[in-house]
Structure formats: structure tokens, C-alpha cells
Amino acid sequence: xxxxxKSGLPFDDIRNLVKQMPEADQxxxxxxxxxxxxxxxxxxxLGQLEEIAIWMAGWQGDAVPQVKRPLCAVFAGNHGVxxxxxxxxxxxxxxxxxxxxxxxxxxxxxLCSAFDVGLKVFELxxxxxxxxxxxxxxxxxxxxxxxxxxGMEAIAGGCDLLCIGEMGIGNTTIAAAIAFGxxxxxxxxxxxxxxxxxxxxxxxxxxxLRAAIGLNEGxxxxxxxxxxxxxxxxxxxMAGAILAARMERVPVLIDGxxxxxxxxxxxxxxxxxxxxxxxxxxxxxxxxxxxLEKIGKAPLLDLGMRLGEGSGAALAVAIIKGALAxxxxxxxxxxxxxxxxx
Amino acid sequence: xxxxxKSGLPFDDIRNLVKQMPEADQxxxxxxxxxxxxxxxxxxxLGQLEEIAIWMAGWQGDAVPQVKRPLCAVFAGNHGVxxxxxxxxxxxxxxxxxxxxxxxxxxxxxLCSAFDVGLKVFELxxxxxxxxxxxxxxxxxxxxxxxxxxGMEAIAGGCDLLCIGEMGIGNTTIAAAIAFGxxxxxxxxxxxxxxxxxxxxxxxxxxxLRAAIGLNEGxxxxxxxxxxxxxxxxxxxMAGAILAARMERVPVLIDGxxxxxxxxxxxxxxxxxxxxxxxxxxxxxxxxxxxLEKIGKAPLLDLGMRLGEGSGAALAVAIIKGALAxxxxxxxxxxxxxxxxx
Numbered sequence: 001x002x003x004x005x006k007s008g009l010p011f012d013d014i015r016n017l018v019k020q021m022p023e024a025d026q027x028x029x030x031x032x033x034x035x036x037x038x039x040x041x042x043x044x045x046l047g048q049l050e051e052i053a054i055w056m057a058g059w060q061g062d063a064v065p066q067v068k069r070p071l072c073a074v075f076a077g078n079h080g081v082x083x084x085x086x087x088x089x090x091x092x093x094x095x096x097x098x099x100x101x102x103x104x105x106x107x108x109x110x111l112c113s114a115f116d117v118g119l120k121v122f123e124l125x126x127x128x129x130x131x132x133x134x135x136x137x138x139x140x141x142x143x144x145x146x147x148x149x150x151g152m153e154a155i156a157g158g159c160d161l162l163c164i165g166e167m168g169i170g171n172t173t174i175a176a177a178i179a180f181g182x183x184x185x186x187x188x189x190x191x192x193x194x195x196x197x198x199x200x201x202x203x204x205x206x207x208x209l210r211a212a213i214g215l216n217e218g219x220x221x222x223x224x225x226x227x228x229x230x231x232x233x234x235x236x237x238m239a240g241a242i243l244a245a246r247m248e249r250v251p252v253l254i255d256g257x258x259x260x261x262x263x264x265x266x267x268x269x270x271x272x273x274x275x276x277x278x279x280x281x282x283x284x285x286x287x288x289x290x291x292l293e294k295i296g297k298a299p300l301l302d303l304g305m306r307l308g309e310g311s312g313a314a315l316a317v318a319i320i321k322g323a324l325a326x327x328x329x330x331x332x333x334x335x336x337x338x339x340x341x342x
Numbered sequence: 343x344x345x346x347x348k349s350g351l352p353f354d355d356i357r358n359l360v361k362q363m364p365e366a367d368q369x370x371x372x373x374x375x376x377x378x379x380x381x382x383x384x385x386x387x388l389g390q391l392e393e394i395a396i397w398m399a400g401w402q403g404d405a406v407p408q409v410k411r412p413l414c415a416v417f418a419g420n421h422g423v424x425x426x427x428x429x430x431x432x433x434x435x436x437x438x439x440x441x442x443x444x445x446x447x448x449x450x451x452x453l454c455s456a457f458d459v460g461l462k463v464f465e466l467x468x469x470x471x472x473x474x475x476x477x478x479x480x481x482x483x484x485x486x487x488x489x490x491x492x493g494m495e496a497i498a499g500g501c502d503l504l505c506i507g508e509m510g511i512g513n514t515t516i517a518a519a520i521a522f523g524x525x526x527x528x529x530x531x532x533x534x535x536x537x538x539x540x541x542x543x544x545x546x547x548x549x550x551l552r553a554a555i556g557l558n559e560g561x562x563x564x565x566x567x568x569x570x571x572x573x574x575x576x577x578x579x580m581a582g583a584i585l586a587a588r589m590e591r592v593p594v595l596i597d598g599x600x601x602x603x604x605x606x607x608x609x610x611x612x613x614x615x616x617x618x619x620x621x622x623x624x625x626x627x628x629x630x631x632x633x634l635e636k637i638g639k640a641p642l643l644d645l646g647m648r649l650g651e652g653s654g655a656a657l658a659v660a661i662i663k664g665a666l667a668x669x670x671x672x673x674x675x676x677x678x679x680x681x682x683x684x
Binding site: 039040041042043044045046047048049088089090092093096097099100103104105106107109110111113114115195196284300301302303304305306307311315318319321322325326328329330331335336337338339341 | 381382383384385386387388389390391430431432434435438439441442445446447448449451452453455456457537538626642643644645646647648649653657660661663664667668670671672673677678679680681683
């Protein structure tokens, strides 16, 4: 840890928040579990839909939780590391896709619209890419902490379920670097095709990871240092949004590989930070499943998606809604006059 | 094959239908595939959502398919085999659950309501259980063919996506018997806990399968004979509904273990019969995955559900809707002014 990080500010504000996290409401969870046992179905036969309902009950503090104002927050950032040729698309696509989000033309727009999910896009200084991580730390501590604080604004307007997504050309390399920084292993374990690089591109991504880790040797013991040195603005903002949701006990759906890297930073600070989070889906980006194992999360969906922009999380809102519809709307054995198990 | 089956009627009507099945519209599929390549996302990055859109295009004969009138058809039947102690619930629960469907209290009601899916329940002579399959054929050829014809009524009111589900105490034993009859192996490969039988119950289910197969030795070469001898009314009706949907080129979501056994009968007649079908989910009933492998279908969802009544299929409608929302609503690279891949 360097001098700035030791001085007490501003990463210490983040550390203090993590120490004050509220927990799930066990009474509401017990009541929800009890309700599940009385509904007209064999016990456990709705599988994860039952677990989702109980989990939502805990975070909403209500035995019969509801999703009326789900929100998808998409954070967009640019990365100096694209200079290393790590993406199949040019950097200007980040801003073009933000414009596409505004115009309603992207995948996440359609999915939010299909499942009545609000959409907010946070543009993070796109004209000012972070430092190339093979050359120096991506962000200063002050920039990183300020971006996390900005990410906390995601829930300022209120929501009862938060989807976390991102857009940023080059950011599968950034997410892989964070995973490599947190978990080690081989660089090749963490890189993947992203938007579609070829074998040469994959090799470049692995080399970038090794260079970045080499540059920061001895500086990566603190997860927040991993975030600022190897990360990016949208990653820092997503970490902030996840933490802010926790403080308000808003359950979170984490989207894909890149969003999970933000969650992984919090998990490395304290595994309990992600108790209010569910992994929306298993991305086709090969290292995603490895990262999910590290943070102890099983994905809801596995549809070979690898787009990011919150698309997997917005789709998973449908599963949450289905879970809560059954939990809240089904008759009990007594109400329906159905004979219980022999 | 016995004399009745050889006489030319009525199973031959079913066989003739299978010979006249329409195929998917390749032109519409090509146009849908082309559209996918132009949408503002890396190629293939929406994974199965892209495949679903192209598949739906083929069956609806429209490059931009839509789901406006999805329908869930739930078929309920009773089974003489419950006398063998194969279920954790008493037989009267079938009728009680049908009443629960009518009153809107079951899981499938909530899921249909959540995703705007119509629901029709077909009650199949509940007061007249089929013959206990350890004692004789479940149905005569005439009864079986008539029940298949009745199942064809499912789509009579029109629909653009059909979910196939069922309710019938004892019918996981029936589905297992059909699989054992079609595929052989060990009886233990095909039985599972169903609504929740214990180890003793599982043993009884396997014994029932062996007895039923023994009784029909040499008579199971024809899949329709497997259906009438080892099946049940809701299974026959589901097979009819799947076939009727195919004749009208309506795509089908097959629910869980029991619904899949109906599909398996058609598949054994001709593997092409299921080209218009997608497996909605992987049931927690252990043999379901084995049956899905036999019919060559990969499930959309894997949420540990094992309720039946069309619940997995109704939930999967959300995924189909998400797929079509992205396919139909996203901007192309040209429309959005987004730079394509380098």
C-alpha cells in the first residue's frame, strides 16, 4: 500500500462503509420460507425461484417482497489500454454506444423495455481514458474514490432491484487484469475473446496482463489498490453502486464478466459485501465462470450471452419477477383445499 | 404390434400426419440471421437469444417474429398405477389442482400472468384413471388416438407460441416407463423422486417399470404402442398438441420431465417431429437430462424446478420475449452510426 492509501482518505471512507453494511432481515426470510412451505406445490419444487423469493424477502425486509421499480444502471468508461490492440472494436465505439443507449437502439434498451426495467446510463469522462495499465496506475486514489462515490448515485432516485452493467471498449482486458491481480494464476486463465479478438489478440491481452501486474508488483495486496491500478472508471463506479445498494438493502443483479470484476474487488475486501447480490448469468467469456467461483456465486441464466451493457441482468429481472409472482400469488394448501403430502 | 394397431386405423392417421409435417421457412431464417449480423453488438454476443430469434423466424415465416398470443396448455390425467404407491400425494390431488388452476392459485397461473401468457387447462376424464400399467395397457388404441386428437384442440383458438405442461399424480412413473420403453437401459436410470417419494418409493417405481415392461414384452417396437401401453391421457394429449402445433407451424416450449416424455414418443417416430420445439428448462428430476439428450434438446433454463404444470415453459416465455425484443427492436450499426468491428 502506498503513502496516499495509508493517509486515511479517501479509500478509508469506502473501508468504513464496508464495516457498516446492514445484513438481511432474518425474520422476513423465515416468514418467506414458511410461506413457501404452505404453497400448493411439493416442497422445493420451484427450485431457485423459492430461494430467490426468500433472498428478496431478506433484503426488502418483507415476507412477500415485490419488484415495482427495478433499475438497470449502465456505466461507460474508456481505457488507455486499448492502445495495446486488445479490442476488436475502436475506442470511439464506447461513446457511440452511449448515444445508442440514449436513442433506445441497444440490446439493453429492448430488454429493459420488455421487462419494465428503468434504465440509467452513466457516462464517465469518456473523452479522458484512464492511464494505460501497462504504463502506470489507471487512476489515482482520489479519482478512483470519487468515481466510486459517483457510482453510488445510481440508486439515488430509488429502486427495489438494481441491475449493474457496463460499456467500455477494452474493458474485458481490464476485468481480466483485476482478476489476475486479485487471484493470480496464469494470465491466460483470465483473458478471453471479449467482443471478438483472434488468437493474436488473446496473446496480446495476456501480455498486457503480465506487464500490468509486473508494473505494480508489491502494490496489489489491498483490493482497492487493485481497483485503482488495474481498473477503470466504470469498474470503480459499479463497485460504488453495489456498495450503495447494500447500504440501502437494495438487492443487486450483477451482469457479466466485467461487472463481476467490480463485485470481485468488494468480495476481496470482505466476502459478505456481496450477500445482497445474485449473479444474473454465466457469460460466454470463458473466465467468467472462474471469477464466479472465486466470489461464490452461481449464475441464474446460462444462455451463451457475452454482450455486457447489463443485458444479462435485465433479462434475469424476468426470473426474479417470476419468482416473486409465484411466491406472492399462489394459494396455500389450506386456501385451495388441496391435500398435502401423504 | 398387435392386430388393432395393424388394421390401419386410427394410429395410421397420426402416422400420416407425421409424414406431412411442414418445415421451417429457410428464407425467413436467413433473413433473420442476416439481421442479427447488422445489429449493434458483436456478432453472436447475445448467444441463445440470437438462435431463438432465428428459430422463431423460421416457424413464423417472418424475419422479425413476434409473440403476441402465447398460450400455455396444461393437460391433466389420472393413472391407475398410483395403486402401486408411486406418489407422495394422493390421486385426488390431480382434480384439486385442476380446481386450483381454475381459481388462479397455482404456480402456472402466476407465471402466465407475469408474462402475459394465456392459460388453458384440459381435464382428461379424471374420474376414470387409465389402467394400472403393471396390469395391462394403459389405454386402448382407440382411446389413445382419440386423446391425441383431443390434445390437438389446444391450438384451436390460435396462438403464436405454445407451452406444453401437465398435472397428474403418478405421472413421473408413467413418463419414466415411457422412457424405459423407448430407450431401455436400467429402470433405475429413469425413475426419480417426482413430487417427493423416499428411497422405498423410488424402489417401488423401478419395480413398477420392470413389471410394466415385462408385461408388454415384444409389443413396444412402435412408439405409439409405447404411448398407449405405458402412457396416460395427458401424455397422449400433449403429443397431439405438439403435433398439431407443428402442422400450423406454431413453435412449442416443452416443460419438464413428463412433458418431455410425450415429445420423446414423437421423436421416436421421426426425430424431425420436434424441430419446432425447444426444451424450456432442465428439471431437477434426475432422468430429465438423460431424456433431453435422447431427443437432442438443450434446455433454456436450469433453475432446479420440478413442478410440472407448464411452470418452466411459462417462465421460458420471458426468455423468448427477451430474444424477440432484441431482435426486433435493436438498431443496426448503420442506423445508430456505430463503427463496426475493425
